[in-house]
Amino acid sequence: MMVSKKALLNSFKQFMVQIYKDAMLILLCIAPLLAGSVFKFGIPFAQELIYEYFGLTKLFVPYYLLFDLLLGSLTPLLYCFAAAYVVLGEIDDGISGYLSVTPLGKRGYLISRLGFPAVISFVVSIVLMMVFSLSDFALPYIVGIALSSNLLGIIEALLVVSLSSNRVEGMAVSKLTGLFFLGLPVPFFVEGSIQYLVFFLPSFWLAKFAIEKELLFLLTGVLVSLVWIFMLNKKFNRKINK
Amino acid sequence: MRTRLRSLIIGDIQFQFKYGFYFVYTVFTFFYICLLFAFPATIREKAAILMIYSDPAAMGLFFMGSIVLFEKSQRVLNSIAVSPVKVSEYILSKVVSLGLIGTVVGVLIAFAAGNRNIILVIIATFMGSVIFSLFGLMIASKIQTLNQFMVATIPFEILCLVPSIFYLFGYQKPFMLLHPGIIVIRMMEGKNIENIAFELLMLGIWILMIYMVTYRIVKKMFQSVGGVKL
Numbered sequence: 001m002m003v004s005k006k007a008l009l010n011s012f013k014q015f016m017v018q019i020y021k022d023a024m025l026i027l028l029c030i031a032p033l034l035a036g037s038v039f040k041f042g043i044p045f046a047q048e049l050i051y052e053y054f055g056l057t058k059l060f061v062p063y064y065l066l067f068d069l070l071l072g073s074l075t076p077l078l079y080c081f082a083a084a085y086v087v088l089g090e091i092d093d094g095i096s097g098y099l100s101v102t103p104l105g106k107r108g109y110l111i112s113r114l115g116f117p118a119v120i121s122f123v124v125s126i127v128l129m130m131v132f133s134l135s136d137f138a139l140p141y142i143v144g145i146a147l148s149s150n151l152l153g154i155i156e157a158l159l160v161v162s163l164s165s166n167r168v169e170g171m172a173v174s175k176l177t178g179l180f181f182l183g184l185p186v187p188f189f190v191e192g193s194i195q196y197l198v199f200f201l202p203s204f205w206l207a208k209f210a211i212e213k214e215l216l217f218l219l220t221g222v223l224v225s226l227v228w229i230f231m232l233n234k235k236f237n238r239k240i241n242k
Numbered sequence: 243m244r245t246r247l248r249s250l251i252i253g254d255i256q257f258q259f260k261y262g263f264y265f266v267y268t269v270f271t272f273f274y275i276c277l278l279f280a281f282p283a284t285i286r287e288k289a290a291i292l293m294i295y296s297d298p299a300a301m302g303l304f305f306m307g308s309i310v311l312f313e314k315s316q317r318v319l320n321s322i323a324v325s326p327v328k329v330s331e332y333i334l335s336k337v338v339s340l341g342l343i344g345t346v347v348g349v350l351i352a353f354a355a356g357n358r359n360i361i362l363v364i365i366a367t368f369m370g371s372v373i374f375s376l377f378g379l380m381i382a383s384k385i386q387t388l389n390q391f392m393v394a395t396i397p398f399e400i401l402c403l404v405p406s407i408f409y410l411f412g413y414q415k416p417f418m419l420l421h422p423g424i425i426v427i428r429m430m431e432g433k434n435i436e437n438i439a440f441e442l443l444m445l446g447i448w449i450l451m452i453y454m455v456t457y458r459i460v461k462k463m464f465q466s467v468g469g470v471k472l
Contacts, residue, residue: 018387018389019389022387022389022390022393023389023390023393024389024390024392024393027393027396082389082392085387085388085389085392086387086388086389088388089311089387089388092311092312092315093315166261166312167308167311167312167315167388168257168261168305168308168309168312169261169262170308170388171304171305171307171308171388172261172262172263172265172266172305173262175266175270175304176266176269179269179273
């Protein structure tokens, strides 16, 4: 069933008003810039200090790419968690159930709450990586990284809203979802085919794509992410139906 | 009164168990211990202290918003407000129950890192946890949504964590010894044991001051549950 554009926009407007009132909107605007500046200037500065005091050269240099991936993933994570916390509150207050029986529907509700913020964070993470990344990326790679990290953000948000029965459990799940990022360092630190043991983590494929620059890894990552999104979306729909 | 407080604490522990806190921290304890062994042995103990101070000890600042908001939405606070439970008992129950998990996790991480000042780690983690939980409760009593809570905790996190991290990694000035987080970290390191009584006194004064502010704010929340000022 198609969701009307007007219903979607109204619902998104409602979401924006809520995060504006929570002062979260200001944080979502400032935090990526602050983080970008810390990554761009702080890490090379820390590298210099380490060289000065401990004589260790290039301690961080091999991991600049990893820092870039963290920077790229930070914005989607922040935006999607802010959205997930709004949904958690709405589930607890019974608003989600009501909204899903309006012309907005369950799909429209999710799109307006998680899809729109993900689209915005996709654009923000591209700009952020173009300005603040430590490595030299061509634009297509930046777009690929932003796409994968935004799918990862959507998965994290869906995990929080579909696996928890209330706000408290939601916070516990959101803490656990941090482990989803463990796939990022794996290709940097684990050699050989044993690294593929974490194939189910989209973050692993994101790191593989960034290192190898092979389209195949990007596509595999997108596929793994879509499987996660499909399963979690189903679970969320069942939960709303209850 | 003692039975009431004990029942409240047991109730809070059951609540935290039911909603996955114990499961999450079992996973994270295992994860942190594995991560510790990825660090060179020379900085392992410092890394463990940073982990304990920033996570299990600080869990009150992370979870309190959701706990209080959930209690508001389930009308638990309305029931507590008209029951014989005192504001002080409500605060103590939250602080002790969260402090308990934090301390157990802290001790396990410290032990795995080779820290043998276990008694000091227990005292420091628990007192650190009390401070973070009181801050969490203070903020949670004033907010209406989770996002408001997350935004409001940022200044507290910066104030509590940043000076302590600087101190732990070498930026040490005498005036910093007044900072409660730094006292907690020094106790975990087993430094300055001869002045332990003074450090405990300092922490006690900090906790008392933060408790008094929290008490006033929580009392106000209890008087205005349901949107009406009693």
